[in-house]
Amino acid sequence: MTAVDLPAAPRVLIAEADPWPRDLLKQVLLSVRCDAQLEICADGHEALELLNEQAFDLVIADWELPGVDGLSLLRGLRQKKRNPPLPFILVGARNDVASVREILPLHPTAYLTKPLSMESLTQRLQDLLLDAGQAVSCEVPALGPGMSLEKFLEHRRGESDGAPLMADVQMAVNRSLNPGDLDLKALEQDVRTDPQITAVLIAAANSAAQHHGSGVQTLAQALQRLGVAQSMNLILGLTLKRSARLSDAALGDYAERYWDLSLHTAEYGYSLARLLDLDPERCYCAGLLHRLGDLALLRCLQEWLSAGGELDDELIGESLHALGASFGSALRTRWRLPLELRELIAAVYQLGGGVYSREALVMNLAAQLARLTPHEGVEDIAKGRTARLLKVGLPELVRLRKN
Template structure:
């Protein structure tokens, strides 16, 4: 499924992308900031959904609606606008839109509206290898167990919440952390060219209200809540591995009198690839495909690194963070950076490999002769 979003506000377009990708796993979402960009995209590609703002820097979204309707009378088109008067709504309806959302829009309402528009028909189950390969070039979201009711409760008292409070509450939410860093970095790079590295800074740059909207959008991604028992168990296993690495990294950093925030975050994000592959495997099963546990494990080994690398780039993770994540899985023998050595040691401790020669050597390089000394 291919979707076009025409919106000149970075944060709003990112939110719309999250909602669309959550409703339709593997959606290819193109974002245009100007009417000219959108014209070029619709001339080259047939889209299955168009979401457009009304007021744009170089014209009106109604002009895009008219252009699309000249060649396609069926594609769903949703208009989002700050105009709420009856005359504007009727004017947009006259040109053949399928939905009209007033800014600031309600995420739940938008989600429900798009779900009705994007009902899919039964299709032939694709080959799993083909699906995995194609999904590398599409919008990837991780499985999430966030409860929408919890996010709504936070939204009801958002005036009393600070970025620091939200960052502390969500510090173990790998999927949400990754998505918020993605959104914040996308906007930060466009505006300042500087990366955002911490969850707290990401929330501060976006603001509490928009951050909560992103969280709600992600929590409504029902497709990413794995239904298959085998896949769900694998997701829990890899997620817990990431949490454990983060905790060990935090513990080592404190012992070394270093700031633990970035090291803990690297641990949390260290299973991005596995969780992303599981999302695609879940999509495959939901389309009627069959998987045995051994085959799923093999596909994870085969594709996890490639998906992890793709996500690090797609989500604009800073190079320093990518290196820390990479160190969880592999550390060059000539590496002398203490933070990377700490991450590799944390991974081995989390895996219960403290008695191996490699782990003991890493601890000595950190000035800790034994694992017992780490716990002192």
């Protein structure tokens, strides 16, 4: 059944302060009703204004909203005595008896506790927005009149969803179906080679909602802070997004090359850091993420193709050369990746003036090794400035190449 066979597209308000749960709610909802008309806000006062100005078919709100909390929004709506009551899903971290007693008299459609269960959320949304046996599919929106590739990419740079998924995350997805088998170490091994998952989990772990402790700079630290359930929900949310996998063969080939370079840089960074008694996980992470922008750009080129645009190998290469670096910078800034991690990523490309940390030198040297072809030796690298500053000689570099 298609969207035209369904009732009018539902209008839905999502009010959630934390950007990562907010994005997850959006993706799950769109996976159920891709035609839904969404209003999304991060503040209770804005949510209240929207509720006073517009009619909605469903509200999803976090209890801990700043300004006006979700429970107050629900209370205000119930005082209006609308018949039938407006469906309202309240989301919160509280699961004690007193909190539940406070909620029940206001008759929420559902109260879902964090970390959210995607299965429960999806089922609730299907019950509310679809009749039994119904499904909805939507065409990819066509490009607007006069839209050029340059304009499209400039627009997408500020709001892209990041890189496509590169690693096979099916093992992690399968584990999520058997929660008893989930553990942080196994999950880390399943996803540690994927730049997109690594970046998103680090960004989520450093969000305002996770405001305790020092900044998170590695995948292991992010998993520890978020926990298995929340991490798995974020990963599953990424799989729901459009162009999560590249379907065009040429774009896929480019992505594999950048991913391979990222992995080699990460592995060299890890090995060098261990050799020099530095932080190997942080160096691995910096190497893995240094081509995030190029991968994100390739994903946007897939969106361009899916929307009816034309593309050839020359345009792909020109776009990557012109915008790959700026896509990466925009993503790292928008996702608020820690400055220290961003500095290590920058060192992969070049060393600036002044004093360098030893880890920055490690990443620069790792990149030099990763860029070598199989037939090139390491003699010139051993003579170079970075290797000399680190006091890493030719024998160590030769051993690294062999491992």
